[in-house]
Amino acid sequence: SFVLAGADKDNYAISNTNATTTGNIEKAVLAATAENKQKVQNAVNPTFTVAITGFVTGDDVSAIQMMPVATTTVIQSTGVGTYPITVSGGTTANYTFNYISGILEIIPSADASLASVGVSVGNLSPDFDPAVFSYTAAVSNTTTSITFSPAANSNATIKINGTSLSGNPAAGTVNLAVGSNTITMEVTAQDGSIKTYTFVVTRAASADASLTALTLSTGTLSPAFASGITNYTATVGNAVTSITLIPTAANATVKVNGTSVASGSGYVSAGLVVGNNTITIVTTAQDGTTTKTYTLTVTRAASADASLASVSVNVGNLSPAFDPAVFSYTATVSNATTSITFSPAANRNATIKINGTSLSGNPAAGTVNLNVGANTITMEVTAQDGTVKTYTFVVTR
Template identity: 35%
Template sequence: MKNNGKITNKLIIILIVVASIFAIYIKANAASTVGSASIGYTVNNNANIGDEITAKVNVNNVNVDSSNIGICGVGGNISFDSDYLEFISATGMSSPYAVSVNKNNNYKFAGIDFTLSNGFSSATDIITLKFKTLKTGSTTLSLANVLLNDCNNNKLSVTPVSKTITIGTPVIKDSNNYLSALSITGYTISPAFNKNTTSYSLTVPNNVSSVTLNATKESAKATLTGTGNKSLSVGANNISVVVTAENGNKRTYTITVTRQSAIQKSSDNSLKDLSVPGYTLSPVFNKDNLDYTLKVPNNATKIDVKAITNNEKSSVKIVGNTDLKVGNNVVTVEVTAEDGSKKTYKITVTREEEKKNEPVLDSDATLSKLNVGGYTLSPAFNKNKFSYSITVPSNVDNLTVQAIASSSKAKVTISGNSNLKPGMNYITVTVTAENGNKNTYTVNVTKKKASTSTSSNSGTKEEQKKSNENYLESLVIGNGEISPKFDKNMSNYEVTVPYESNKLDLTYTASDKAKVEVMGNKDFKVGETTPITIKVIAEDGSVRIYTLNVKRSPLKSNNDLSDIKVDGKKLDDNFDPDKLNYKLTVDGNTDSLDVEAITKNPNAKVEITGNKDLKEGNNVVMVRVTDENGFTKSYQIDVEKKSKKILGLTLGQFFALLSLLLLLLAIIIMLIILIKRKNKQKEDIQKISEGTKIEFKPEINIGSRNGTDDDTIYPNGNLYQDSKLSAEVPKQLSEPKKIIDDDSIIEADYKDKYDLYDDVVTKDELYDALEESLETNNSDKLKMLLKQEEVNRLKKEIKEKQEKLNKSSRYDTFDDDDF
């Protein structure tokens, strides 16, 4: 440090001496002017705010006497606007010249040729200046008080030239320097292309002297170099593609192509095993997987890496396993095959920070008490229940909320308890534990509407019809593991996602007519907990809040699928492992599906649900892939099962058609019966017209004589009541059975009671008479009614016959007495 101070002091002294000599030199020769020159700047006219720019002070157009050698002395002041430019440094031209800039003296510069003999007579840069741009606009670099002298102490005429610089706002340029595809025609590189992997390998036979390298850039604004035909020499050939982003950032992808020698050597550059004693690699070792992770405690500064080659003629080189620093360290295991081809395995070792004796933070984020304005909560308060309801009168605008945390170290925030509006309101009580855990309690407050004289009950009924269902019926996280298992009645969950996920892939269904709002689902930070709020709003405005506390792991997942097959066929010909939702339609006879999920990671586990007992309509088949670190990815297949068909018809259509045919058949049968009855009536009328004896057939069967069952009524016999009589009477009234012998009824029994020509006998009268005869064991009344009914019918038939005879004039008329 002392030596550096001495050197600095010497330089300062030398520059002071130079400046003094030059000042005396110029002053002594100020009166003499010979020749001319111009002095100005070389600098880029355009810059962006925050740029560092370089401006060179140069002397041009030198015109001196031929007897003079050139310019030996320079001096003047650098002039600039400090609002636009910030001076950084100045560097003078090299020996034998000495040039200095004194920023403390109005940026005065002075320079001299110590030999006083050489000088310069052509365009020369004498000072290099560096500035930083401070704000947008135009500013000018200029020179003042400029003096130039030749080596004979003559003063030159000087023309200073200023320079204008325009400072603009920097344009943010695209930084994407990734490839979207990389291949060699006719061959497969190893490992499979991934835009984040920059090193690949390939072995070709000895007779292959060249290959064609193909690459596609991910951004249209980037530039690409290195593709095309590449010649190969025997052994390892590194061929590279360079992607340059718009902002100038470069990324190089290299494929090591090993051309085998004429004498075949092994190209096996893989490992049989890779381990670190005392630790566990993640994921489990697989010779085709090149990237692994490992955590070690703070006191571990090195690790012992065991690498066993798959071929005994291969060699291994391990780098980076010592002097581990806190944080991430990369250990490489390079395997060189017998033919010279190489493969590199990488272990990212995370050394933990030194743990301090920090106290364990309280994680309790529950309430021990919740009171809202003295109203009774529904359901009753329980610290593990997070949704409640109350109803308040129309004159209540604000509510006092008493919320006491279970832990004295937790914080409670309340919102929504003021300025209540008619209808549905909700109050949220958020409890934040000492360690950051959060729980949100929701109180749905229904404020009654003020009654008015013009109001009707229709509005109230309409409100009562609105649904208060505010549940999530299902919740699936495609790129993370939820704990505990989702239950619509539970409001708080923990979710862990892998490093590559900075948001959740959510699939959910809500109650009918409910709306869903998701907040906070973005920008997860590694190692930190990010709360996501899912608000479900029912049709009536009531609210339920679900909280997902998301932790982003420093570990990457390895749970992608390479394909899904259903009943032996590809689900999608263009299967994308990052596409998590698919649709499939099956016929109505399909009751189950054979689903095969093919993983990229051989150690990943697959669980398939929902592919059995398919119902008609929509079915959901879930394919869950879990890697060694416990990270889960869920693929969902929506299966639409069509209705079953019979004779080309759905079940509904088939049964509708069958019902129609049966109805048609019933109508045909009824028509046949009606036609037969109509024909029978015609036959009876024909018989009457021909003088056939009319037999009266009463409409009831009231019993039997002496136990016989010949369906004939014997008025002089004994009646025995059948057990089925009372049930069959209404039916038998409509269908007469046998005639009654006129002589068996003695006229004296009924002549005084009934008028055989005036009374009309009804079925009700016959039914009552029948009941009476059964109860009293006396059938006189029934006999009279039957006789009267017979006479009424005969009377009608005689009248019809008389009318017919009158029309034919074949017989004289006669009255009833004559008959």
């Protein structure tokens, strides 16, 4: 019912008339908006959410029977960039949805950490931890190289000692010198961030003190050289007064008779005496403690020279004139000459006898008394090796 009001209300009357009409009540519109998200490349997609706005007074999400969902075409490996997040679906009795897309931003990775590192030989100390950047390892002397197998974020790059590795995970081999070898591993993240890991690998010094070769300037080693054989002999002629040795060692220092000799260089052993001459070669390995001694006995042959170099007499003349290769001579002296003195000289290592009597010294002198008539005088020369030559002198008084 209606009641009139106001100053002029009494001037009017209200009459009722019955009537019917039809109206449409339309659903209100809800905005379904995908919320913006961000992720690092190669990370799993974040959880997508939808914000609902536009409820009439008194309503909330309970008025929605099924919520709209947000989706994207982006997968884990999709590259850096911005991509749409679309909204679809959802049911509600009293509303319709206006779908508003959001943005998924994929950013470069800042991860420059190694995930793991393997080595082909030895063990890292401490055990690998991505947050620890310095390591050591020890290997034997026979290990001449080491291979690292690092793995990092799939978009990172790895260099070992400045050389880029192919692949990730990858492998890189480094040659090792004896002693400490510092190896750096540089990891560069997708966004340019860098982390450097350092590995100090110590290769043990060699304990090999063996010679690899031994040669002589003259003569022949007996037995033939072998690293494991340490005693040798060699024979040289009497005319050889010195010999040069050339010792070679791969991983050792060398001294010959106490004198340092570079591997592959010659050492001259002068003043060989007749008979045995002992030469000692001592090698010291890289480890500074392991040594090995080689012994070479060089035998210089005795002289076989039993020739006289010269003979003179104090009276008369030898006929023919003296020649070391002529062994018979004559000489004539006056009756007044009752003796003759011979002055022979021979190889300094030979001995001389006149008529069986040894002469003292070389050169020497020996006197023989003479009878009237022919006097046969023998001069026997014995070389150092025992060789004997006899010269005969017939002196007629």
